[in-house]
Structures are given as structure tokens and as C-alpha cells.
Amino acid sequence: MNNLEYIKERFSQLPTVNEQNGLGVIRQKAFDALNKMGIPTTRHEEWKYTRIGSFFNKEYKYHTAGTFSEADLAPVRLPAYEQANELFYINGHYSPELSVIRSKGLTVQSLQEASKNEYKDIVSKHLGHSSNYLKDGIIALSTAFVQDGVFVHIKKGQIIEHPIYIYNITDARQANVLAQPRTLVYVGENAQVKFVETFNTLGNQESFTNRVIEIVVEKDAITEYYKLQTDASHASQVATTHIQQIGKCVTHTVTVSLNEGLVRNNLNIVLDEEYCEAHLYGIYLQHGQSHIDNHTVVDHAKPHCESNELYKGMLDDQSTGVFNGKIFVRQDAQKTNAYQSNKNVLLSEGASVNTKPQLEIFADDVKCSHGCTIGRLDEESLFYLRSRGITEATAKSLLLHGFAVDILEQIKLAPIREYVDKLISERLEFDLA
Amino acid sequence: MLSIHNLHASIDEKRILKGINLEIKPGEVHAIMGPNGSGKSTLASVLAGREDYTVTDGSVTFNGKDLLELSPEERAGEGLFLAFQYPVEIPGLSTTNFIKTAVNEVRKYRGEEALDAVAFLKLMKEKMAMTNIDQTLLSRSLNEGFSGGEKKRNEVFQMAMLQPKLAILDETDSGLDIDAIRIVANGVNKLRSKDNAVLLVTHYQRLLDYIVPDVIHVLYNGQIVKSGPKELALELEERGYDFIKEQFKAEA
Numbered sequence: 001m002n003n004l005e006y007i008k009e010r011f012s013q014l015p016t017v018n019e020q021n022g023l024g025v026i027r028q029k030a031f032d033a034l035n036k037m038g039i040p041t042t043r044h045e046e047w048k049y050t051r052i053g054s055f056f057n058k059e060y061k062y063h064t065a066g067t068f069s070e071a072d073l074a075p076v077r078l079p080a081y082e083q084a085n086e087l088f089y090i091n092g093h094y095s096p097e098l099s100v101i102r103s104k105g106l107t108v109q110s111l112q113e114a115s116k117n118e119y120k121d122i123v124s125k126h127l128g129h130s131s132n133y134l135k136d137g138i139i140a141l142s143t144a145f146v147q148d149g150v151f152v153h154i155k156k157g158q159i160i161e162h163p164i165y166i167y168n169i170t171d172a173r174q175a176n177v178l179a180q181p182r183t184l185v186y187v188g189e190n191a192q193v194k195f196v197e198t199f200n201t202l203g204n205q206e207s208f209t210n211r212v213i214e215i216v217v218e219k220d221a222i223t224e225y226y227k228l229q230t231d232a233s234h235a236s237q238v239a240t241t242h243i244q245q246i247g248k249c250v251t252h253t254v255t256v257s258l259n260e261g262l263v264r265n266n267l268n269i270v271l272d273e274e275y276c277e278a279h280l281y282g283i284y285l286q287h288g289q290s291h292i293d294n295h296t297v298v299d300h301a302k303p304h305c306e307s308n309e310l311y312k313g314m315l316d317d318q319s320t321g322v323f324n325g326k327i328f329v330r331q332d333a334q335k336t337n338a339y340q341s342n343k344n345v346l347l348s349e350g351a352s353v354n355t356k357p358q359l360e361i362f363a364d365d366v367k368c369s370h371g372c373t374i375g376r377l378d379e380e381s382l383f384y385l386r387s388r389g390i391t392e393a394t395a396k397s398l399l400l401h402g403f404a405v406d407i408l409e410q411i412k413l414a415p416i417r418e419y420v421d422k423l424i425s426e427r428l429e430f431d432l433a
Numbered sequence: 434m435l436s437i438h439n440l441h442a443s444i445d446e447k448r449i450l451k452g453i454n455l456e457i458k459p460g461e462v463h464a465i466m467g468p469n470g471s472g473k474s475t476l477a478s479v480l481a482g483r484e485d486y487t488v489t490d491g492s493v494t495f496n497g498k499d500l501l502e503l504s505p506e507e508r509a510g511e512g513l514f515l516a517f518q519y520p521v522e523i524p525g526l527s528t529t530n531f532i533k534t535a536v537n538e539v540r541k542y543r544g545e546e547a548l549d550a551v552a553f554l555k556l557m558k559e560k561m562a563m564t565n566i567d568q569t570l571l572s573r574s575l576n577e578g579f580s581g582g583e584k585k586r587n588e589v590f591q592m593a594m595l596q597p598k599l600a601i602l603d604e605t606d607s608g609l610d611i612d613a614i615r616i617v618a619n620g621v622n623k624l625r626s627k628d629n630a631v632l633l634v635t636h637y638q639r640l641l642d643y644i645v646p647d648v649i650h651v652l653y654n655g656q657i658v659k660s661g662p663k664e665l666a667l668e669l670e671e672r673g674y675d676f677i678k679e680q681f682k683a684e685a
Contacts, residue, residue: 378521379484380521381521381523383482383483383484383505384517384520384521384523385523385531385535386482386504386505386506386509387481387482387505387506387508387509387514387515387517388506388509388514388531388532388535388539388591388595389506389509389510389535389538389539389542389595390506390509390534390535390538391506391538392504392506394534394538395506398523398526398530398531398534399523399526401525401526402523402524402525402526402574403524403525404525405524405525405526406524406525
């Protein structure tokens with residue numbers, strides 16, 4: 001039985017529409033959408049350069065439990081975790097036993113529960129908005145199993161000092177694993193919070209992660225979100241981050257992709273109230289046979305909002321990259337400022353990147369700019385460094401590290417910034433001075 | 434120290450240098466002057482190892498080594514330094530980190546231990562004072578947003594840090610006002626010694642008021658057509674390059 005058939009069978013075994021809460025309906029709807037649309041192929045415009053069909057022709061275990069000792073988890077823990085809230089997902093399943101909640105005003109519970117208790121209005125109002133922007137079977141697949149998801153609530157006015165680390169771990173020690181961690185985050189009015197999300201596959205079997213996190217941000221709140229992708233070559237993922245800014249607020253996201261396998265990122269930001277601000281940054285270093293696809297959407301739905309987007313990439317060996325950046329400026333959204341830029345350096349003959357800015361502007365009084373570049377390392381810069389006695393290999397590392405610096409600087413959590421700098425430097429075989 | 438014999442070089446099939454002969458001994462300062470397009474910067478580039486140029490004939494030895502066989506970084510390791518006419522801006526790399534890497538790579542090439550943080554800082558402080566350069570400039574990304582004068586001062590600072598045996602200054606005076614020229618020249622003069630040599634490439638005589646050369650060579654049409662003492666510069670300043678051109682035509 002292939003993966004998709006297996007998943008559908010798993011779905012049919014679950015109680016669905018009869019559940020006494022809102023999740024049943026949304027799940028059945030998503031399941032119907034999945035059946036109708038199927039897993040996207042490269043004929044799908046949004047999936048033209050990223051092929052995931054083959055992952056669904058294999059056999060995977062879905063949603064099996066994994067057991068980990070403290071020692072198993074030690075290598076995946078992020079720096080300064082002693083000072084962080086830690087949320088663990090094992091094979092897509094939230095693990096309250098492993099997770100550590102340190103901060104007041106931070107509530108984590110299952111979506112199942114939240115859809116019935118005092119949070120049920122928030123859940124029913126905000127769950128599943130990502131599917132308004134992602135019309136494909138992959139997002140539907142996640143939503144069809146949304147009852148396994150987690151609800152994270154940040155209380156109004158609360159400053160969450162300890163960052164929230166989210167570990168997505170797949171246990172591929174025994175079998176191939178499909179994991180679908182799902183999260184709905186609600187950041188209350190005037191609250192502040194920082195998220196760091198990582199992905200790790202333990203074991204040598206294959207893993208496929210279909211991650212969806214939806215973040216709703218209220219008035220005057222500030223949300224930072226850092227996504228670090230360093231998973232192994234036998235691990236692939238589609239990672240969707242959907243941010244809905246429903247009050248005048250600020251969000252700041254940085255996506256770091258040092259994956260060895262295939263990664264497709266969807267980052268949607270909806271500026272749904274006047275005077276919202278969104279900053280989106282990304283850095284990707286690819287080598288070997290790895291593949292990175294960053295699809296971003298910034299939807300300026302209301303006037304006076306500002307968005308700033310900069311993604312930078314370096315591709316070596318036979319690696320491939322995709323950048324697709326959509327900006328919508330709706331008819332209402334006058335006085336919009338929207339900037340987008342994507343810069344790529346190709347380091348080998350075999351590496352390639354497809355980049356496509358896509359602006360759709362329906363308002364007339366706006367400032368928008370976009371640009372993309374694909375180039376090689378600048379020969380003159382290389383010669384300049386070499387003429388000072390620096391070997392060619394070191395000179396290349398210095399230039400590439402320099403290329404990454406303005407994105408690194410956007411990681412405002414110092415221990416995470418230093419950690420990412422170390423990872424990038426290692427990848428570039430660059431000795432941090 | 435440097436011995437150039439019958440050097441021919443071209444770029445994209447175009448012949449630029451057509452038989453250069455030049456000897457530079459330790460302690461000497463040579464100036465190469467000449468009209469635009471005569472091949473001055475090409476000569477500097479070929480010596481530093483810029484790969485755009487192809488050497489088609491001739492030889493260059495530097496302290497007994499075949500210079501043309503060496504990579505740009507090896508030439509720097511051997512003690513050759515080129516101050517760029519247009520120093521490159523490198524975003525995201527601070528001048529301090531850059532020069533630290535350069536100093537230690539050169540030391541490594543020479544089989545010396547890397548400088549530790551304390552020793553490096555001491556050396557840097559000393560050379561900063563010598564070349565009149567500010568700490569804030571060095572903390573910034575290499576040459577990024579620097580003024581013309583700041584870039585050239587940074588070149589002289591790098592030269593001071595690397596302590597080359599032969600420094601080639603490629604039109605270091607171009608685009609600088611008189612105060613900036615004075616500062617840059619001052620830095621270069623402080624670095625002169627009986628053991629090292631300087632090759633100045635310049636279009637104008639002005640720089641030579643501040644860095645006084647032992648010999649002046651006039652480069653025209655890819656060859657050194659005239660060599661003489663420092664007074665030659667004054668003659669050139671007065672009469673322009675036309676008399677060289679005419680003389681050259683007459684001889685041809």
C-alpha cells in the first residue's frame with residue numbers, strides 16, 4: 001500500500017464528522033479537498049520545480065509513537081535551552097512529557113481540547129486560514145489530521161521572556177516516517193514572543209514532515225519567528241508558516257535553510273489591519289543534491305502597512321533552489337510600502353536556481369519594489385583578498401560569509417544567531433575570527 | 434629584488450605590454466609614468482597576478498623566484514603588495530577580520546606562528562597610528578561606503594600591516610585631493626626602508642612631490658621608452674606626454 005492510500009485508510013479509521021466540536025467539519029472538508037486535488041505534481045504551477053510525488057509512492061509509518069531518552073535528545077537541543085520554553089513534537093505528535101513550559105501567560109494544549117473550552121472561539125475563528133492561500137493537497141492533508149495539533153496561547157499583555165523552542169523530531173530508527181506536526185498560535189494583544197523552530201530526523205530511515213504552523217497576532221503585539229532547517233539528506237519536508245496580523249502589530253521572521261534533503265517552505269503573511277509591519281528574511285546554503293524552495297506570500301489587505309523581504313542563497317554542487325515571492329496589494333491597501341529582494345550566488349556549474357518575484361497591485365498610491373539577482377562570486381573581490389595573501393578557498397569563504405551577514409544580523413536572539421553563524425561557517429569551512 | 438625581462442602581456446588577444454625591462458633593488462623607489470592606455474596599470478596587475486592578463490613572453494623574478502609561476506596569494510606571501518587603484522568594497526567582512534586573516538595567512542605561508550589576539554592588537558594599534566587611520570573605519574565592512582581618500586588610506590594601512598618587500602602603488606593618487614595625497618604619501622614614506630622597495634604607478638607628477646623616487650620610467654605603448662632621475666617628472670609635467678609620443682614616433 002502506498003503512503004497516500006495508507007493515510008486515507010488511517011483517516012477513515014478516525015471518528016470524524018460526528019465529533020462534538022468544530023474540528024470534525026474542518027477535517028472532513030480538508031479530506032474531501034485532498035481526495036479532489038491529490039498530492040501536487042510539477043504540473044501544478046506552485047509546484048513546478050519541486051517534486052514531492054515520489055514521497056507518497058513509498059511506505060511510511062504515520063503517527064507512530066517514538067520514545068526518546070534525554071541522551072537521544074541532547075544533540076538536537078538548541079543553545080540556551082535551559083532558559084527556554086521547549087515544545088517537543090515526536091513524529092508529529094506533541095509530547096507534554098518532554099516539553100517544558102517555563103513562562104507565565106503561555107498555555108499549550110491540544111487543539112482537540114482547545115476547540116471545546118474557553119479558547120473555542122479563537123480556534124474556530126482562526127484555524128485553517130493557511131488554506132486560503134495554499135490550494136493544494138498537501139495543506140489539505142495536514143488539516144485532515146488537525147485533531148492531533150496543538151494550540152499555543154500567549155496571554156494579552158504578556159512578555160514571554162524565555163523564547164519558545166519548537167523541536168520537530170521524527171523517529172526514523174525503525175521505519176520510514178511521515179509526520180504532520182500542526183500548531184495554531186494566538187499572540188494576544190500587546191504580548192511579545194519569540195519562536196525558534198527546528199527539524200531533526202533521528203535514525204537512518206526516511207522521513208517526510210508536513211509541518212503547518214498558523215500564527216495569529218493581535219494588536220500591538222510583537223512576534224519573532226526563526227525557522228532553522230538542518231535536517232539530513234534522507235529527511236524531506238514541506239513547512240508552512242502562516243501569519244495573520246489581525247491588529248496593528250509587528251512580525252519578524254528569519255528562515256535558515258541548511259538542509260541536506262528537500263525542503264519546501266510556504267511563508268504567508270497577511271497584513272489584515274492598518275499600520276501592520278512585517279519583516280521576512282531568509283538565508284539558504286545548499287550543496288550536494290539538496291533542494292530548497294521558498295514560496296512567500298505577503299498580502300497587503302489594509303492601508304498603511306509595510307513589508308520588507310530579503311532572501312539570500314548560495315548554491316553549490318548539484319543543488320537546486322526556488323524562490324517565489326508574491327506580494328498582493330489589495331484595492332483598499334493605499335499607502336502600502338512593500339519591498340522584496342532575492343539574491344543568489346551559484347558556486348558550481350551544476351547548481352541552479354529559479355527565482356520569480358510576483359507583484360499584484362490593485363491600489364494606486366503605493367510604494368513597491370522587487371528585484372532578484374543570480375550571479376557568481378565576484379572575481380575582482382576574490383582577487384583583492386588573494387592579493388593580500390589569503391588563499392583562494394579562504395577568500396571564497398570570507399566573501400560568502402560576508403554575503404550572509406546581513407541576514408544573520410536579523411536573528412535577534414543572540415545564542416541562536418551565534419549558533420546559526422557557527423553552522424554557516426562550518427558549511428563554508430570558514431574559521432570564525 | 435625585482436627583475437623584469439622582456440615582459441609581454443595581453444588581454445583578450447590585445448597586446449598591452451610589449452617588452453618591459455626593469456630592475457628594482459632593495460631600498461629603491463621607482464616611478465612609472467605615462468599617458469593613459471600606455472600599460473601602467475596592466476604592468477601592476479600582471480605583477481600582482483591578476484588572471485585577466487596572459488603573459489605571452491618574458492620573465493619576472495622576485496627575490497630569486499619565478500614570480501609568474503606563483504598564485505596571487507603566494508606572491509603576497511613572498512612579500513609583494515599591490516595597492517589597488519579601485520579598492521573593492523566587500524560587504525559583511527570587517528576590515529579588522531579581513532586584515533587579521535591576511536596577516537595570519539601570510540605568516541602561515543612563511544612558516545611562522547599565527548599572531549594571538551594580543552599580539553595582533555598591538556601590531557594593529559601601532560600601524561593605525563602610523564597610517565593615521567581610525568578604529569571606527571576598521572570595524573566597518575571592508576571599504577563599504579568609504580570615501581575615495583578613506584579607501585586609499587585603508588590600502589596604505591593594509592600595506593603597513595603586511596610589511597611587504599615590494600609595494601606597488603597603482604595610481605594611488607587618482608581622485609584624491611591634495612590633503613589626502615599628503616596623508617597617503619606620509620604613510621608610504623614611513624614604511625620606506627633600506628630593505629624594501631616601492632613601485633609607484635602614476636599619471637601625474639604631483640604624488641612625486643611627496644614620495645620622491647630614485648628613478649622615473651616613462652611607459653608608452655607597452656614599453657619603457659625613457660628612464661631618468663626625479664627631474665624627469667618635472668620635465669614631463671611641463672611639456673606633457675606629447676614630446677615623448679613625438680620622439681617615439683620619430684624613432685619608429
